[in-house]
Amino acid sequence: GYKLVLLNSCVKHELAGSPYNDRRNSCENVVKHIAAKHPEAHFDTLRDCTWEQLEEVKAEIGEEDYKRAHFVLGEKDRVLAVCDALNAGDYETVGKKMYETHEGLSKEYEVSCEELDFLNDIAKENGVTGSRIMGGGFGGCTINLVKEELYDQFIADAKAKYSAKYGKEPKVIDVVISDGSRKIC
Template sequence: MSEIDDASGGFAERYGSRAEGVWSAPGRVNLIGEHTDYNDGFVLPFAIDRRTAVALGDRDDRVIRVASTIESDAAEVALDALTPDAVDGWAAYPLGVAWAPGEFGAGLSGVGGVDLAIASTVPIGAGLSSSAAIVCAVALALDEHWRLGFDRPTLAKVGRLAENRAAGAPTGIMDQMAALSGEAEHAVFLDCRRLEADLVPLGFEAAGLSLLVIDTRVAHEHAANGYAERRASCEAGARTLGVESLREVRVDDLPRAQALLDDESFRRVRHVVTENRRVLDTVRALREHGPSAIGPFLDASHASLRDDFEVSVPELDLAVATAQANGAIGARMTGGGFGGAAIALMIDPLVPVVAREVAAAFAEQGYREPTVFTVRPSEGARRDL
């Protein structure tokens, strides 16, 4: 059973009727470019072959109901009473999406209520953006059903606003753009200031490479204090340097930044500035030399996230070091940090070797057994049924 079947079957079981359609959106792996999106920088994610599906059915009133195979509790609210403060818990994500289009000029007074049923194969809390998969699937479904006519960058903004305001997660725009813009065998090179997305061929399959995800199963929350503190530190650093965002700071500017900032603030700024550079270098390497050439940038990204941005945890560091010691081309933590997953790029025959060695290393340290699986660059949000 796929998430498409689960959503369709869950709808029929919950509401006693057949859904009018099913839409889905993928999780994403961020190949490189961490904590750069909310600094107007560059990122290089790709959509993965694990998805969240939403089945939708029409109603004859203005109530929206949402149920999920992930959570036992359902939620409902009248559209006329729907505000960011009127929803909480997991339902804040889909219900926030129903509220957010009005903030972008959509006239919602004439739309009808809907029933929604959600199912997912995107791991929760692994740094693979299960939340963006939810909001983007719902956004695409409501856009089509309500005939809003939004383009995909606008739908990404709808999803981001729902996460920021309704769910209280201070995310940037990367996750939503990756979920909406992805294509098979490509990464999405995203300029987060201009919201311009360029597809970059990855060439993993042709090069005999796999990307292994090592989910440490250490739970994290993007809305937690650590994430918000890092964002506030970046904004304060930009103000001190007299720029609108850290996007405008170059590697050559770092000596000046070091003279103006305290040590912690400088290290936060240095991560963002050098990470932007690494994204550009990775894109260039992919286009000119192929995926086997990007390993040093992945390794350097993890070191920067660990030492300068300080968002790694011992389990992530162990996963990365073990993958590197067993032949990975490159490895790094992915996602916001404080838990979640690491990724490792390697030749196909090494996948079982690295998986086995990581499990053994975790057991030796007394850590919870990680979940290890490969992902393929896949298609973005779409209608399935």
């Protein structure tokens, strides 16, 4: 079986400006450029755009906007792949997509931080099935999909290595998996 566990980095980086608004503006700018090339189509958000359309405007939008949009389209594909994998009970694919999401959030969307990347690396080193940023990033937690037999060693290693590097242990929060919210009559 598997366990889900959050590792709280116990850091929250204060950021100048509004990084979330910057990313939203990047995505809206890309949609505006794509829409200008395709007046016959209707685009509410970047999710309505295709990979081909993104490539069409790559030269016009600048590297940062391109990276942000590339992450969003990749994440759309990953979410659909994870839905299929969950329905099939394929947790290895779910885990692989979690790592891909973390990589995208770190390198393309740039909302990770050193501490979260460090925890993600420890997860990989310990054979954890999947690990990624949970929430808005810039600190906070990673969420980890861990085989039960690897759990104790992973937690011990994460605590020891994180403490040695940052002078404090990550906080361990076990997640209880349930059927989710539903109406009770």
